[in-house]
Amino acid sequence: MMEMEEFVEVKIPKSLYDRIKERVEEAGFDSVDEYVTYVLREVLASLEEEEEEVFSEEEEEKVKERLRALGYLD
């Protein structure tokens, strides 16, 4: 059968924990763990590196041609 997601422990300063704890309920979360997970995911997502689109100019020109032929572009 499937296992539930694994968890690990992370240490954060007690004072920070207490401040988060105050916010947890008003932010609509059930626990500090849940809140911290949410915030970290949000931060990581916003930090993710922009990757360059991988298609060449030639390829892009081909795509544009098709879009023009189909009437999507003038």
Add this chain to the structure above:
Amino acid sequence: MVSKPHGGKLVRRIVAERTRERILSEQSEYPRVQIEHGRAIDIENIAHGVYSPLKGFLTSDDFGSVLDNMRLSNDLPWTIPIVLDVEKPNFDEGDAILLYYEDLPVARMHVEEIYTYDKKEFSVKVFKTDDPAHPGVARVMNMGDYLVGGEIELLNELPNPFAKYTLRPVETRVLFKELGWKTIVAFQTRNVPHLGHEYVQKAALTFVDGLFINPVLGRKKKGDYKDEVIIKAYEALFKHYYPKDSATLATVRYEMRYAGPREAIHHAIMRKNMGATHFIVGRDHAGVGDYYGPYEAWDLFDEFPDLGITPMFIREAFYCRKCGGMVNAKICPHGEEFHVHISGTKLRKMIMAGEQPPEYMMRPEVYEVVRSFENPFVE
């Protein structure tokens, strides 16, 4: 900038022409596996990056993680298991196999893993029910007993009568860029547009550069509008009621799962891969019957701060006789007695009876199109 593909990079799994020719000439050397239409469509979507970052069908660690956590094992949001089932494998892990839809070799697959699964658990976790009357559950119950995980390479597209309307993520991305749109809201649909849809779309468009209407073409249920009717109806609506430089229409092929909230997230990811920055989440999005609450899908988006596409929650629109226009519950102060709710079912009945719906329900130009078909519905 248009949205970054889910997972950072747009997947493309299409074999080079020479490799393709070689594989096709050596077809008989591969174990041959028959797949159904919906799986062939999944393969197209994997190959063209609609399902980025998936490069193939899920292996057991990802499958389990999607069921339990609504995320791939690398923590990336993913709510719908994209799996390939077989009755009894005629191949081993490590083999390369060819997947056929009818007589067409659709893809080569590198079998990484063959595993078993629990259909009831699959159903309850994805559809929140194991009621066999639910079309998604019924499908799972009919699946083979083994799942096959591994990467695919596309050999052939399925025939597509609507090829000229079907744009791939590379194409929509270039299109949005050429149109100069930086923010794009996508709308998913399987219906002929009524005034309620138009209101929701235009309300969303107010806040972004462009509106991307993306009807889903695929297997239909009896009584659904035919694909061609949906496309033609939208073309009529675009011609008469939509601003030319800020709205566009293209279709995508996809087999509906009817998984409600989970599928709403999946639909958003597909449109993120196509370049949309925003996604309209409708009332009872991707639902069926009354298995899901009307706005349950809205809540699920809270669990995905890292989705990378912004959901837009726009309430169901209705006509208010007192306001004299299309409104929603948030902005209209009047009582139910003034409200006319536009239901797809009601419109369908009127159309079947040859009765023209009032203009506050359906644009006459749209009705004209629907009426021009001898039978606009799937039999």
